[in-house]
Amino acid sequence: MIVEPRVVAYINSLDSGNSDICNLIEKEALNDNVPIIRKEMGNLLKVLIALKQPERILEVGTAVGYSSILMSENMPENCHITTIEKYEKRIPEAKENFRKAGEESRITFLEGDADMWLKELKGKQFDLVFMDAAKGQYLNWLPLLLDLMPVGAVLISDNVLQDGDVVQSRFAVQRRNRTIHSRMREYLYELKHMEEFETAVIPIGDGVTI
Numbered sequence: 001m002i003v004e005p006r007v008v009a010y011i012n013s014l015d016s017g018n019s020d021i022c023n024l025i026e027k028e029a030l031n032d033n034v035p036i037i038r039k040e041m042g043n044l045l046k047v048l049i050a051l052k053q054p055e056r057i058l059e060v061g062t063a064v065g066y067s068s069i070l071m072s073e074n075m076p077e078n079c080h081i082t083t084i085e086k087y088e089k090r091i092p093e094a095k096e097n098f099r100k101a102g103e104e105s106r107i108t109f110l111e112g113d114a115d116m117w118l119k120e121l122k123g124k125q126f127d128l129v130f131m132d133a134a135k136g137q138y139l140n141w142l143p144l145l146l147d148l149m150p151v152g153a154v155l156i157s158d159n160v161l162q163d164g165d166v167v168q169s170r171f172a173v174q175r176r177n178r179t180i181h182s183r184m185r186e187y188l189y190e191l192k193h194m195e196e197f198e199t200a201v202i203p204i205g206d207g208v209t210i
């Protein structure tokens with residue numbers, strides 16, 4: 001937890017909630033330990049979509065489709081989502097959830113590694129990108145994403161503070177988490193220093209950049 005639990009609980013208690021199908025998928029995912037976005041993050045995504053009014057959304061990391069469906073229910077009518085997932089176990093579940101939510105026609109599901117798909121998508125443009133996959137890859141994917149984003153596009157990345165680990169010294173972090181710790185620090189440094197983006201790091205959920 002990055003923010004005091006009672007603060008999070010209070011803020012989330014104010015939420016007016018999502019559709020029944022979203023709530024159901026969220027409940028199932030939490031039961032099955034699928035790492036879906038937290039409530040605060042879902043709320044932030046909804047606000048950013050309302051502000052940006054995107055036409056083309058790209059998501060990296062579908063899992064079972066929870067965040068895609070949440071976005072699709074809150075995006076403009078003419079908007080389309082492309083989402084990428086490589087984990088074979090989750091692919092059929094995501095497909096089934098898109099069908100249940102009646103969103104199949106507004107969500108293009110790309111099965112396979114984002115490494116491949118982000119290159120394959122070259123030439124396409126997305127005005128809102130949601131990064132929520134392998135944390136150690138964010139930095140490597142950044143140049144590929146830049147190619148896909150026109151001026152004015154918004155990049156949102158989830159889990160950038162790794163439950164607070166990222167702000168700790170490298171030596172305070174468990175050895176097995178050190179590679180990801182240093183990669184995430186490099187990613188944040190890069191985002192904050194590159195000319196193309198103006199970035200805010202926001203300590204809600206598991207840490208978010210916009």
Ligand code: SAH
Pocket residue numbers: 035036037060061062063064065066067068084085086087090112113114115132133134137
């Ligand atoms: N956005 C989802 C949660 C995604 S969890 C939601 O909030 O509902 C992160 C997902 O990224 C996992 O399912 C994992 O399998 C996937 N992933 C990790 N590395 C990937 C890669 N290189 N290519 C495609 N998917 C990847």
Ligand code: MG
Pocket residue numbers: 035036037132158159
């Ligand atoms: Mg996440």
